Amino acid sequence: MKRALLTLLGLLGTAAAADYATPADTVRTGLADAALEVGYDPAQAAQLVQDAQRTYLTTLDGPLRAQAPASASTVREQFGTALQAARTGDEAGFAAAQSRVWTAWLGGAYAALERQVQAGNAGAASDWLQAREFRVASRFTRLNADATTAVQALQARKITPAQALDAVRADLLDGYQARLNGALAALKDARSKDYRTRSAEQAALAQGYFALLAPAYRSARGDAALSATTADLQALPASLDRVTRDLNGFRAAPLSEREQRLRAGQALRFLALVPVEYARGVSGDAGRVTVKRDLEITEARTFLAGATTAYTDLAPLLPDTRAVQATQAALAALNARLEGAAAHRDPPTSAALQAAVTDVQTQLEAQFPNAWKRHDASGDLDVIRSQLNNVLSAVTAHNYEQAETARLDAYATLESGPEARIAVFAPDLKLRLENLFWNGETPAGLARLIRDRAPIAAVQASAAQLNAALDQTGELLGTEQAPAAVATNAGVIVFREGLEAVLILAALMGSLRRPEVRHLRRPMWWGAALAFLATAGTWLVMSGTLSLFARFGERLEAVVSVIAIAVLLVIMNWFFHQVYWNDRMADFQKAKHNLMGRQVGQWVGLAVLGFTSIYREGFETVLFLQSLTLQSGAAPVLSGTGLGLVAVIGVGVLVFALQAKLPMKKLLVWTGMMICAVLAVMVGNTVHVLQLVGWFPVHGVSGLTLPSWTSLWLGVYPTWEGLTLQVVSAAAVVGSYYLAEGLKERGLKRRLEAARQQKAGDVNGTPARN
Numbered sequence: 102m103k104r105a106l107l108t109l110l111g112l113l114g115t116a117a118a119a120d121y122a123t124p125a126d127t128v129r130t131g132l133a134d135a136a137l138e139v140g141y142d143p144a145q146a147a148q149l150v151q152d153a154q155r156t157y158l159t160t161l162d163g164p165l166r167a168q169a170p171a172s173a174s175t176v177r178e179q180f181g182t183a184l185q186a187a188r189t190g191d192e193a194g195f196a197a198a199q200s201r202v203w204t205a206w207l208g209g210a211y212a213a214l215e216r217q218v219q220a221g222n223a224g225a226a227s228d229w230l231q232a233r234e235f236r237v238a239s240r241f242t243r244l245n246a247d248a249t250t251a252v253q254a255l256q257a258r259k260i261t262p263a264q265a266l267d268a269v270r271a272d273l274l275d276g277y278q279a280r281l282n283g284a285l286a287a288l289k290d291a292r293s294k295d296y297r298t299r300s301a302e303q304a305a306l307a308q309g310y311f312a313l314l315a316p317a318y319r320s321a322r323g324d325a326a327l328s329a330t331t332a333d334l335q336a337l338p339a340s341l342d343r344v345t346r347d348l349n350g351f352r353a354a355p356l357s358e359r360e361q362r363l364r365a366g367q368a369l370r371f372l373a374l375v376p377v378e379y380a381r382g383v384s385g386d387a388g389r390v391t392v393k394r395d396l397e398i399t400e401a402r403t404f405l406a407g408a409t410t411a412y413t414d415l416a417p418l419l420p421d422t423r424a425v426q427a428t429q430a431a432l433a434a435l436n437a438r439l440e441g442a443a444a445h446r447d448p449p450t451s452a453a454l455q456a457a458v459t460d461v462q463t464q465l466e467a468q469f470p471n472a473w474k475r476h477d478a479s480g481d482l483d484v485i486r487s488q489l490n491n492v493l494s495a496v497t498a499h500n501y502e503q504a505e506t507a508r509l510d511a512y513a514t515l516e517s518g519p520e521a522r523i524a525v526f527a528p529d530l531k532l533r534l535e536n537l538f539w540n541g542e543t544p545a546g547l548a549r550l551i552r553d554r555a556p557i558a559a560v561q562a563s564a565a566q567l568n569a570a571l572d573q574t575g576e577l578l579g580t581e582q583a584p585a586a587v588a589t590n591a592g593v594i595v596f597r598e599g600l601e602a603v604l605i606l607a608a609l610m611g612s613l614r615r616p617e618v619r620h621l622r623r624p625m626w627w628g629a630a631l632a633f634l635a636t637a638g639t640w641l642v643m644s645g646t647l648s649l650f651a652r653f654g655e656r657l658e659a660v661v662s663v664i665a666i667a668v669l670l671v672i673m674n675w676f677f678h679q680v681y682w683n684d685r686m687a688d689f690q691k692a693k694h695n696l697m698g699r700q701v702g703q704w705v706g707l708a709v710l711g712f713t714s715i716y717r718e719g720f721e722t723v724l725f726l727q728s729l730t731l732q733s734g735a736a737p738v739l740s741g742t743g744l745g746l747v748a749v750i751g752v753g754v755l756v757f758a759l760q761a762k763l764p765m766k767k768l769l770v771w772t773g774m775m776i777c778a779v780l781a782v783m784v785g786n787t788v789h790v791l792q793l794v795g796w797f798p799v800h801g802v803s804g805l806t807l808p809s810w811t812s813l814w815l816g817v818y819p820t821w822e823g824l825t826l827q828v829v830s831a832a833a834v835v836g837s838y839y840l841a842e843g844l845k846e847r848g849l850k851r852r853l854e855a856a857r858q859q860k861a862g863d864v865n866g867t868p869a870r871n
Contacts, residue, residue: 122231124160125206128153132183132199139187139195146187146195154180157206165209168216168229172209176202196302204309207234211273211313218266223256230269235276248272274317274353281310282413285344292338304337307344317353352417358472358735361418363483364411365473368465370484371408375401375435376458380451381506383442390448396503398448400491402439407487409436412465419468428464435461481519482571485511489564492547496560504560505551512538519574530573537567588741591726595745602629602719603753628712635712636719643723784830785816788823797822 131153138146157176166173183198185191210232217226230252251268254260260268288303311318311334319327330347333340356364382397383390392398409432416425435457442448449457466474488511495504515534535541539548544563545555726738791797805819817824 119164119228120231121161121164121210121228124156125210125232128157128161128206129203131156132202135183135187136192136195136199139190139192143188143190147184150180150184150187154184161206165206165213168213169209172205172212175205176209179205192298193301196298197305200302200305201309204306204312207232207277208309208313211277214269214273215266218252218255218269219262221255221262223252223265226252226255226265226269233273233276234280270317271354274314277310277313278353281307281314281348284310285341285348288338289341292341300338307337308334314353318351321351349422350417356414356418361415362473364414365465365469367483368408368411368415369462369469370481371404371411371487372458372462372465374404374484375408375439376451376455378404379439379442379454383448383451385450387450387453390450392442392445392448394503395443396495396498396500398439398443400494402436402443404487405432405436405439408432415469415473421468424464424468428461428468431457431461431464481514482575484514485519485571486568488514489567492551493557493560493564496551496555496557501551501554505548508538508547508551530570534567534570534574537563537570588737588744591738591741592745592748593741594726595722595742596748599722599745599749599752603749632712632719636723639720639723640726781827781831782816785818785823785827788820788826789816789818792820792822 131149135146135149135153138149157180162173162177165176179198179201183195183202186194186198210229214226214229214233217223217229227249230248233248248269251260251265251272255262255265284303284307288300288307291299291303311331315327315331318330322330326347330344333343333347337344378397378401382392382394382401384393385391412428412432416429419425435454438449438454438457488507491507492504492511495501495507515538536546537544539546541549544566545559547560547563547567549555550560550563726742788797800821802819802821802824817827
């Protein structure tokens with residue numbers, strides 16, 4: 102009866118909120134307490150294991166069996182193994198069983214989470230998500246809430262179950278791979294010190310964490326590689342070197358492009374701070390170096406740990422494995438030197454440590470692709486946050502002099518980077534940051550608190566307010582557009598330019614329908630196909646070329662965007678003035694008729710005509726899309742490009758295959774108006790970037806506060822320059838249309854009047870005046 106009730110509770114897990122995290126933590130704590138008693142009081146250890154097992158069976162086993170029966174079976178089995186090891190005083194055996202209980206529970210909870218997300222049961226998914234384990238947190242690796250955000254969005258029906266599942270997997274697998282790496286590192290350390298029990302514990306943890314990553318490993322490496330790596334893991338700790346080689350280059354949750362840039366920035370920035378902190382902590386020259394401030398040495402080690410963690414995340418993505426191994430060895434050597442300094446054992450001079458750090462920095466610069474070196478304001482904010490943690494550590498140690506130094510370091514980073522960029526875009530936020538860093542009263546500024554030797558609670562409260570303001574700063578500094586908006590703009594551009602290409606081909610081939618000349622269409626088709634391939638090649642060449650200048654970041658984006666806007670303005674004005682179409686089509690038709698009259702080179706000439714008529718559109722499209730890519734990344738641009746191409750192909754099939762008569766003029770007009778809207782968005786974002794890099798003046802609109810979606814979707818920012826130029830660009834294009842129409846109408850009236858006068862002169866027998 103009891104088992105049936107537990108099973109029913111598991112089946113009803115999705116109907117009401119359930120707390121799996123608290124009993125799971127109780128179980129883990131109970132096993133940890135038992136581990137302390139195994140070697141001293143086996144009977145007490147066995148009792149603690151039974152207590153933990155009872156908690157598991159009454160609260161967790163039923164729900165887990167309902168969702169992941171295999172994992173539930175493993176947990177029960179390993180509880181039995183742990184109990185037997187506790188009774189016999191087998192410390193190593195107990196440590197391994199304890200680890201397997203925990204990782205089997207995590208594996209089952211993760212499987213249950215995936216099932217509920219796939220089914221769209223956000224409430225049940227949220228319950229199981231509580232049972233997750235995060236990567237080890239530090240000031241440099243804040244807890245990732247992407248999975249929580251995704252489940253909340255799923256509950257609000259803002260995303261699909263498939264999208265939520267992708268986010269959940271990326272978040273949790275990243276954490277579990279970090280835990281796997283940590284277990285292997287701890288195993289290496291324990292083996293070097295001949296710690297048998299700890300080695301058994303860490304080996305079992307590594308095996309359990311890898312089981313969670315096994316599906317991703319199979320997807321990346323195949324079944325044979327999975328079997329070999331699993332066998333190597335089972336042979337731990339003796340097979341540690343083989344396991345390390347097996348996992349080299351594997352990443353269960355690929356980093357996004359922005360995450361790659363962020364980690365690269367962290368590695369470089371944190372590494373640069375290591376010698377700065379170290380120099381403050383030591384004094385003396387070679388042979389007479391003494392440590393005068395232990396806290397500074399600790400901070401140097403912490404920054405090095407942050408840089409090492411960021412580099413470890415990136416290492417699987419780097420192609421030169423030998424260079425990666427050399428850098429990892431150099432980082433390990435740096436850490437060893439700092440450990441020695443922390444123990445007051447042969448500390449290096451400041452100059453020697455600086456030289457060692459510079460060598461590692463050179464290695465990182467050589468290994469990181471240019472795209473990773475683009476300036477990201479998030480990196481500056483991470484440094485500021487880390488220095489705020491230094492402030493809290495110093496105040497906790499009652500070292501207010503050191504706290505003031507850390508505060509000044511944090512403010513210097515803010516002043517040289519983010520603060521200058523938000524001075525006009527968010528003056529109220531700038532003032533708030535200034536008050537929190539200096540002598541604000543409500544809440545109290547850090548400078549005031551440090552000067553008054555305030556208690557740690559007061560400093561923590563102001564630091565929390567400051568971190569919240571930094572989060573808001575990070576949101577405001579982003580120049581990315583909403584992915585859906587970028588994809589829409591890319592699709593509009595591709596469809597508009599593609600529609601023009603279809604119309605050109607249709608016009609050129611319109612007179613080649615008769616059987617005796619129909620064969621002349623073939624070389625034009627070949628030319629058009631080559632133009633399509635050349636456009637793809639142009640995309641690759643232009644992307645590669647721009648990547649060489651990626652280190653210029655927003656400056657490069659500004660230049661390319663200005664060029665794209667200039668070309669787009671010219672094209673729009675050509676289109677609305679009809680000079681573009683009339684003259685261009687006349688030139689194409691004239692070239693075609695000249696070629697048809699020749700016998701020699703006719704085929705090549707028509708192919709070239711087809712190529713040039715299409716490639717121009719392709720080149721313009723690539724230029725516009727590169728501008729969007731620099732602003733928002735390749736993924737949303739390529740998705741919009743795909744949709745635009747599908748639409749163009751559909752129109753092409755209707756025109757050429759089905760001989761449908763589409764309202765091409767109306768389509769061109771409507772897409773032209775859509776492009777006009779895209780132009781306004783591009784102008785707004787480009788002006789914003791120009792202002793960020795200091796190439797354009799900034800005058801904020803007093804009292805105007807806009808929601809964040811206006812910048813993400815419309816490129817609208819509260820500055821006079823941006824708003825004015827957006828209006829002017831749209832007005833220039835639309836106004837030129839009406840101006841052209843007016844000029845055309847007046848010209849027509851003059852021609853009609855001249856014709857009327859000519860006719861009147863002929864009737865009267867007198868010549869008409871010109």
